[in-house]
Amino acid sequence: MKTLLRTLGIVLLGLVLGVGAGLGTVWTAAKSLMQELRVQREEASRPVRPERPWDFWTVEIESLAAELKAQREALNVRAAALDERESRLVADAAELEKVRQRLESLRKEIAQRVTEVSAEEVKNLKALSATYRSLSPPAAVGILAEMDQQTVVKLLSLMKPNETAAIFEEMGRSNDPAIVKRAASLSEGLRLLNATRAGVTP
Numbered sequence: 001m002k003t004l005l006r007t008l009g010i011v012l013l014g015l016v017l018g019v020g021a022g023l024g025t026v027w028t029a030a031k032s033l034m035q036e037l038r039v040q041r042e043e044a045s046r047p048v049r050p051e052r053p054w055d056f057w058t059v060e061i062e063s064l065a066a067e068l069k070a071q072r073e074a075l076n077v078r079a080a081a082l083d084e085r086e087s088r089l090v091a092d093a094a095e096l097e098k099v100r101q102r103l104e105s106l107r108k109e110i111a112q113r114v115t116e117v118s119a120e121e122v123k124n125l126k127a128l129s130a131t132y133r134s135l136s137p138p139a140a141v142g143i144l145a146e147m148d149q150q151t152v153v154k155l156l157s158l159m160k161p162n163e164t165a166a167i168f169e170e171m172g173r174s175n176d177p178a179i180v181k182r183a184a185s186l187s188e189g190l191r192l193l194n195a196t197r198a199g200v201t202p
Contacts, residue, residue, distance in 0.1 A: 129158040132155060133159060157197075
């Protein structure tokens, strides 16, 4: 009986020692594994260090890097806004150029219509110019002085060169500076009208 108890005691002792040794091994391995996991988490939570030429990393550098990144993003936004504004300005300039060309075309068209004489007007002006040709230069100058510039230019354009020359000569003899000045203005108007009719740029 004692032998049996002693054997059971030895077996139980062996089991206890075996279980204890196994638990110790598992505990040691688990502790080592937990420590390794903790180290990996700490390394993962640390900021990534820049590559060379930097060989150190501080909180101030990290803050500066974040600030520079924010400024770069702000500059990118501003550059995009400037590009958009430049595109709008280019479009506006193109539109203004179209408007300018249209206005220039209208100006030329109006100028041409102002100096253009219709067929009916030519008939009336020819009859009127025949009347003034029959007058003496002093009488013609007196009447023409009361008429508007455009009508006088059209009338003179229907007269012969020697007839208009006599009228201009009479106006040039005047002691009134306003009449002399008007003679020069009528002469220039006549030149422009003749150039327009000939299709020549004045």
